[in-house]
Amino acid sequence: MPIDPDATPETSALYDFLRRSAPGPTLFGHQDALAYGVSWKGFHEFRTDVHDVSGHHPAVFGWDIGKIGPRPSNLDLVNFRHMRFWMREVYRRGGINTVSWHANNFMGGDAWAVGTPTVAAILPGGSHHQAYRDKLELIAGFLQKVTSGPPDYTPVPIIFRPFHEHTGSWFWWGKPYASAAQYKALWRFTVAYLRDEQALHHLLWCYSTDIVDDEAEYLEYYPGDDYVDILGLDDYHDLGEQENTQELTDRLGMLVRIAESKGKVAALTETGYEAVPKADWWTESLLKSILADPVASRIAWVLVWRNDNVKHHYAPYPGHSSAADFQRFAEDPHVWMLDELPVIYPDRSSGISW
Ligand code: BMA
Numbered sequence: 001m002p003i004d005p006d007a008t009p010e011t012s013a014l015y016d017f018l019r020r021s022a023p024g025p026t027l028f029g030h031q032d033a034l035a036y037g038v039s040w041k042g043f044h045e046f047r048t049d050v051h052d053v054s055g056h057h058p059a060v061f062g063w064d065i066g067k068i069g070p071r072p073s074n075l076d077l078v079n080f081r082h083m084r085f086w087m088r089e090v091y092r093r094g095g096i097n098t099v100s101w102h103a104n105n106f107m108g109g110d111a112w113a114v115g116t117p118t119v120a121a122i123l124p125g126g127s128h129h130q131a132y133r134d135k136l137e138l139i140a141g142f143l144q145k146v147t148s149g150p151p152d153y154t155p156v157p158i159i160f161r162p163f164h165e166h167t168g169s170w171f172w173w174g175k176p177y178a179s180a181a182q183y184k185a186l187w188r189f190t191v192a193y194l195r196d197e198q199a200l201h202h203l204l205w206c207y208s209t210d211i212v213d214d215e216a217e218y219l220e221y222y223p224g225d226d227y228v229d230i231l232g233l234d235d236y237h238d239l240g241e242q243e244n245t246q247e248l249t250d251r252l253g254m255l256v257r258i259a260e261s262k263g264k265v266a267a268l269t270e271t272g273y274e275a276v277p278k279a280d281w282w283t284e285s286l287l288k289s290i291l292a293d294p295v296a297s298r299i300a301w302v303l304v305w306r307n308d309n310v311k312h313h314y315a316p317y318p319g320h321s322s323a324a325d326f327q328r329f330a331e332d333p334h335v336w337m338l339d340e341l342p343v344i345y346p347d348r349s350s351g352i353s354w
Helices: 009-021 049-054 080-092 118-122 129-144 180-197 215-219 245-261 281-291 323-331
Strands: 026-031 060-064 096-101 158-162 203-209 230-235 265-271 301-304
Touching: 009 203, 009 265, 026 049, 026 096, 049 323, 060 080, 060 301, 080 096, 118 129, 118 180, 129 180, 158 180, 158 230, 180 203, 203 265, 215 245, 230 245, 245 265, 245 281, 281 323
Parallel strands: 026 060, 026 301, 060 096, 096 158, 158 203, 203 230, 230 265, 265 301
Antiparallel strands: none
C-alpha cells in the first residue's frame, strides 16, 4: 500500500504494478522526453528522441516543476500547461509520470544558490514558512489539474520526487546546509501539507539520494517508512568518464535490499553520461551494471536526464554514435519501453487525443 491510505485506485494500482514488476524488468525513463529533443521542440505530436532512434517511447516520463510561479514555463522552458497535457497523454497511453522539483531558494536565488539556512527557515515557525506554504499551495493547484480529462477527470498518478540528491552539496537543501532532523521535518511537513491539507491523493513519494557508500548513509536523512513509497538513487558518478560498473551494481544491490526490507520499491531515479560519448554505453555500461547482480536487476526503472542539445543530452537521437546500441538496449528483454507495459491503471479512459 502507498503511504497515503486514501490514495486513488489508479495511484494504488501504479504502486502495486511497480512492486510486482520490480523483480522482473527494468523500465526505461527519460526526462522531458515529449517536450523537446536535441533538434526539435514539441507540442503537436507524441514525439521522443528515443522513439526516433528505436521505435519505442520511454515507459517513464520525467518532468520538473522548478521555477513554478509567475512564469508560464519551468526552469528549462517547458510550458506548464503543456506539461500537464503531456502527463495526461502519458497516462492515457498507459505510461508513468514522475515529477522532480529544482526548487528556487526561498531566501533568494535558484536551486543551486547554496549556503543559506533555508531548510530551517521554511519549517513551521521559520521566517520563510509562509512563502513555502504559498508555493506548496500553488503546486497543489498545478498537480490537481493533472487529470485524464473529460469525461472522468481522473487524477493522473504522479511519482513526486522533491529535494533530491540532498546528500550532495549543490542544492540549498543539501546536507551541509540542513541537519537530518531539519530535512526530515521538511519532508514530513510537505507530505502532510499536500496529502492531508490539500487532499492530493494521486501522489507516490520518492526519496532519492546522490551516491552514498552504505546503508547508514542512505538512511541518515530518510524521513521514515510512513513518508516514502519509493527509494531512489541518482548516480552519475559510476558510469561517466571514470567508469566503474561494479560500483553501480553494488549501490543498486544495496538500494534494492533496503527497499525490499521495507516492502517498498527501488529505482535508479537519475543516471547518465553527458552526450553519451561511449558508443556501447547502453548495453555495456548501463545494462551490464543492472544485470550483473540479480538483486540489482530488481530496480523498477532507470531514468536518464534531458536531451537539451548536442553537448548536453543523455539519451541518443538519430545519427548519434550510441543510437545502434540504444536499439539493442531497448530490445533487450529486461528493458521495458512504453509499448511493453501491461495495463497499469484499471480505469484509464481509453482514446488518444492527438
Ligand atoms: C541539470 C541541467 C540543467 C537543468 C537542470 C534541471 O542537470 O540539465 O540544464 O536546468 O538539470 O533540469
